[in-house]
Amino acid sequence: MDDGFDDPHSFTPRQRAVLDQALQLLLEGGERALTTAGLARAANCSKESLYKWFGDRDGLLAAMIAHQASKVRAQIDSGERLDLGRFRAHLVDFANDLLQVLGGDVSLALNRLAIGQASREGSRLGALLIERGRHGIDKRAGALLEAGRQRGLIAYPDRDSAYHTLYGLIVRDLHVRMLLGEAGVRRPEHYPALAEEAVDQFFVLFGVRKNETTGRDSV
Numbered sequence: 287m288d289d290g291f292d293d294p295h296s297f298t299p300r301q302r303a304v305l306d307q308a309l310q311l312l313l314e315g316g317e318r319a320l321t322t323a324g325l326a327r328a329a330n331c332s333k334e335s336l337y338k339w340f341g342d343r344d345g346l347l348a349a350m351i352a353h354q355a356s357k358v359r360a361q362i363d364s365g366e367r368l369d370l371g372r373f374r375a376h377l378v379d380f381a382n383d384l385l386q387v388l389g390g391d392v393s394l395a396l397n398r399l400a401i402g403q404a405s406r407e408g409s410r411l412g413a414l415l416i417e418r419g420r421h422g423i424d425k426r427a428g429a430l431l432e433a434g435r436q437r438g439l440i441a442y443p444d445r446d447s448a449y450h451t452l453y454g455l456i457v458r459d460l461h462v463r464m465l466l467g468e469a470g471v472r473r474p475e476h477y478p479a480l481a482e483e484a485v486d487q488f489f490v491l492f493g494v495r496k497n498e499t500t501g502r503d504s505v
Contacts, residue, residue, distance in 0.1 A: 297353060301339055304329040305353040308346065309392045317399060317411075320346075344410050351418040354392060358383040360426035362433055373434045374485060380427055381456045381481035388461050389472050397465060424449065440492040448492055455484040 297305065307329040311319045325346075326333045340346040360380045362368060387393050396415060403409035428449050434440045442448035463471045 297349070297356075301349075302353060304331060304336070304339070305350050308350050309354060312350070312399075313392050313395045322346075344414065347411060348414050348418045351396065351414050352422060354387065354396070355419040355422045357387050358423050358426075360423065360430045362430060368433055368437050368439070370439055373437065373439050374489070376430055377434075377452075377485045377488065378478075378481050380430065381452075381484050382478050384423070384453075384456055385460070385477040385480060386474060388457065389464055389474065389477070394464060401465070427452070438494055440489070441494050442492050451491060452484070452488050455487050456481065 308325050322333050322336055340349045400412040400415050404412055
């Protein structure tokens with residue numbers, strides 16, 4: 287699908303505000319509440335603007351999901367000098383953001399809706415969550431890991447495998463338990479500590495240890 291949403295950061299502030307309103311409508315009223323007319327009223331914009339920005343209904347859903355996924359930071363400044371401290375901080379930010387987004391009301395509602403529609407012929411929500419949500423996050427995080435590998439801060443034989451390990455260390459079984467509504471699992475105040483712990487475990491597995499012959503720092 288080529289709809290211009292490969293870079294969700296290209297959305298304007300106004301478009302982001304409209305997408306946040308669309309997500310709120312979905313959260314409060316389910317998929318039936320997400321109509322072009324309803325969104326135009328709630329966001330105080332024209333239906334013509336919605337069609338111009340996002341296209342059809344699938345296009346709007348794709349934009350909503352890409353916008354939600356963009357809240358998970360996994361980027362470095364192209365001019366940034368990436369040392370161990372900065373790299374670790376970026377990974378911790380990624381881990382914390384991932385937990386915050388996955389554990390948020392909007393993402394849980396989207397995932398529950400997609401699961402409920404999984405057996406429905408013609409339903410696109412699950413595919414859109416993978417294409418515009420998970421794959422976008424995976425791509426940005428993979429680039430961050432590759433930057434760390436090129437700097438000699440981590441080492442791995444396969445980037446995808448390393449990333450999936452990192453993802454597993456962060457999310458564990460929490461997302462499934464959240465989706466099932468287990469009491470006491472969604473505790474955002476604990477996410478920063480969980481993020482730190484996951485990154486520490488990741489470095490145990492993939493960190494580059496001190497090598498006196500190369501002068502690399504210990505990870």
